[in-house]
Amino acid sequence: MRVLLMAETCNPDxxxxxxxxxxxxxxxxxxxxxxIATHVRNRPAIERVGFGRASVEYLDNEYIAAPLFRFGKxxxxxxxxxxxxxxxxxxxxxxxxxxxxxxxxxxxxxxxxFDLVHRVTPMSPTLPSPMARWSPVPFVIGPLNGGLxxxxxxxxxxxxxxxHLRYLREAYRLLPYYSSTFARARCILAAFQHTLDDLPxxxxxxxxxxxxxxxxxxxxxxxxxxxxxxxxxxxxxxRLVPYKCADxxxxxxxxxxxxxxxxLMIVGDGPELQRLRAMVQQYNLADCVDLVGxxxxxxxxxxxxxxxxxxxxxxxxLGAGVVVxxxxxxxxxxxxxxxxxxxxxxxxxxxxxxxxxxxxxxxDLRQALEGLADDRPRMRELSRAAHERALGRFAWNxxxxxxLEVYRWVLGQRAEKPMFDES
Numbered sequence: 001m002r003v004l005l006m007a008e009t010c011n012p013d014x015x016x017x018x019x020x021x022x023x024x025x026x027x028x029x030x031x032x033x034x035x036i037a038t039h040v041r042n043r044p045a046i047e048r049v050g051f052g053r054a055s056v057e058y059l060d061n062e063y064i065a066a067p068l069f070r071f072g073k074x075x076x077x078x079x080x081x082x083x084x085x086x087x088x089x090x091x092x093x094x095x096x097x098x099x100x101x102x103x104x105x106x107x108x109x110x111x112x113x114f115d116l117v118h119r120v121t122p123m124s125p126t127l128p129s130p131m132a133r134w135s136p137v138p139f140v141i142g143p144l145n146g147g148l149x150x151x152x153x154x155x156x157x158x159x160x161x162x163x164h165l166r167y168l169r170e171a172y173r174l175l176p177y178y179s180s181t182f183a184r185a186r187c188i189l190a191a192f193q194h195t196l197d198d199l200p201x202x203x204x205x206x207x208x209x210x211x212x213x214x215x216x217x218x219x220x221x222x223x224x225x226x227x228x229x230x231x232x233x234x235x236x237x238x239r240l241v242p243y244k245c246a247d248x249x250x251x252x253x254x255x256x257x258x259x260x261x262x263x264l265m266i267v268g269d270g271p272e273l274q275r276l277r278a279m280v281q282q283y284n285l286a287d288c289v290d291l292v293g294x295x296x297x298x299x300x301x302x303x304x305x306x307x308x309x310x311x312x313x314x315x316x317x318l319g320a321g322v323v324v325x326x327x328x329x330x331x332x333x334x335x336x337x338x339x340x341x342x343x344x345x346x347x348x349x350x351x352x353x354x355x356x357x358x359x360x361x362x363x364d365l366r367q368a369l370e371g372l373a374d375d376r377p378r379m380r381e382l383s384r385a386a387h388e389r390a391l392g393r394f395a396w397n398x399x400x401x402x403x404l405e406v407y408r409w410v411l412g413q414r415a416e417k418p419m420f421d422e423s
Contacts (some may be wrong), residue, residue: 001407002033004114006131009121012170013045018214019297020321021121022046027214027400028118028223029054032407035114037101073194091127091175098131101195108137113410114366116140116186118403123191123212125198126172132184138410141181142189143212144307147198147320148339153357154243154315173273184205185408191319192291192343199200208406210420211322211344214396215328219301221294222387226308232262232373235307237300237322237333238314240270245313247272247279248358254283257371262288267303292405304329308379309372313365315355317341324394328385331390332379334368336361349385393420 001342007025011018025036029052031167036051040058107112118140119129125144132139171180182203189210190196195209233385238244246266253259266276266289273291280289295303304310308324317323318341323333325358333350335341342352353364372379392398405418 001113001116001404001411002114003028003035003407004035004101004109004117004263005036005120006098006101006117006129006245007031007036007038007120009046010036010044011014013047016321017121020123020214020319023214023216023396024120024399024403025054025214027396028403030397031404032107039097039102042394059097059100059104059363061093061100064096079297090124091172093312094122094127094128095177098134102131104136106134112137116407117346118407125130125190125195126175128172128177130177130180132182133180136335138186138227139184140187140189140406140410142186142187144189144204144213145191145195145209145340148192148194148316148318151315151338151355153355168305172204187406189406192340194318195338199400208418208420210321210402211340211394211407212401213319213340213344214394214399215321215325215390216279217328217391217395219297220304220325220328220390222328222383224303226330226383228376230261232309233307234259234262234264234309234311234363234369235267235303235326236265236311237267237303237326238312240268240272240276242267242272243314243316244268244272245315248281248313248362248365249275249311250289251286251362252369253285253289254279255362256366257264258373260285260288262373265303265307266287266291267293267295267300268344300325304331307331308383309369311365311369312341312342313353313361314339320344324390328390328394329332330383330387332372332382332386334365334372345386346389348382349389350382 005025007021009018019061028034036054036056037059040060040362043058046056077145114137116138117131117135121142123145125146163356182200188207190199193213199207218267235244236249240246251262276291281287283286304326310331312323312335315336317339323341323344326333333345335352336355337343337352338355345352351368353368402420408414409417
């Protein structure tokens with residue numbers, strides 16, 4: 001089996017989608033004969049760390065990508081906020097990138113040098129793929145992730161995120177190549193129910209629930225035994241942007257005498273940092289809350305092994321790879337039951353609080369954290385279950401085998417569509 005992987009966004013040095021794209025392609029390359037088509041901007045990082053057995057082709061669409069990136073950044077007022085605006089600015093560069101892929105591999109595809117084409121990134125369902133129409137061999141797309149509605153209780157966060165184009169999101173269905181992307185795809189990998197529900201109804205029979213997130217067991221591993229200690233370590237890791245709601249965790253500590261006896265570490269950087277610092281001062285939490293700034297992946301892995309509870313009250317999280325990394329490290333996750341975190345975590349492997357208006361959510365979050373601090377045996381059991389769930393479903397080597405099962409189904413080498421139970 002020979003596969004052409006398209007991954008415009010694919011970089012081991014960049015967080016979020018770029019490193020997920022890299023890890024996905026590398027995991028598949030460890031199990032199959034692949035050629036990876038990616039953007040030339042990724043070349044320095046990829047050549048530094050390597051791509052295993054895979055061969056890599058670097059393609060250049062900067063003639064259009066560079067000016068539109070600058071325009072999109074201007075619209076967003078930076079590179080931290082306004083994700084919908086960023087996606088809108090990526091449409092034309094993505095078409096140009098796939099045209100470069102088509103030109104480079106057209107002859108080989110027509111000659112039968114590849115069994116299938118798989119577009120790994122971008123993962124947004126709002127960015128159609130002309131390659132679905134152009135490819136003469138079976139085409140797979142995904143994992144896609146999108147379509148999660150903004151909670152009505154958090155309109156203030158929506159405006160602070162500068163999601164000004166959110167209300168125009170549905171216009172992407174009118175883009176060229178949108179219909180053919182899903183009509184021509186032999187399989188659509190879609191992360192979580194919110195993405196499945198956003199697909200064209202008449203194409204959903206080809207879809208497989210397939211979260212894009214994974215983890216590297218060499219970085220995120222569970223210690224044999226966490227020390228018994230009176231003062232627990234609660235940990236938040238993520239970009240400090242409004243919808244991640246790190247402020248809710250600070251408020252929970254500020255309103256709880258019980259939690260003040262423990263320690264909260266907030267890892268990350270972003271436009272909310274100054275506001276969070278002011279809240280620490282407001283609630284007089286300097287003795288128990290540390291804003292430690294950004295850290296490398298290896299440093300985050302070590303912090304997760306040291307911490308007891310991972311607090312992640314994000315109210316609109318599409319992927320939540322950091323939750324899987326915490327679970328793999330045996331750090332008990334406390335999340336909001338909405339979007340990706342609510343699907344990744346079960347009641348047997350963590351704590352889920354219901355999505356509510358902000359003040360009510362703070363109260364429920366506080367009670368959840370106090371409950372774990374008061375029930376150490378339950379916390380140890382959740383830690384074990386979280387680690388086992390992550391290891392069995394989301395380690396990259398396990399995910400690679402799942403991709404191969406998808407390919408075999410697409411190529412007619414297995415009769416039944418693979419279904420991966422994430423519940």
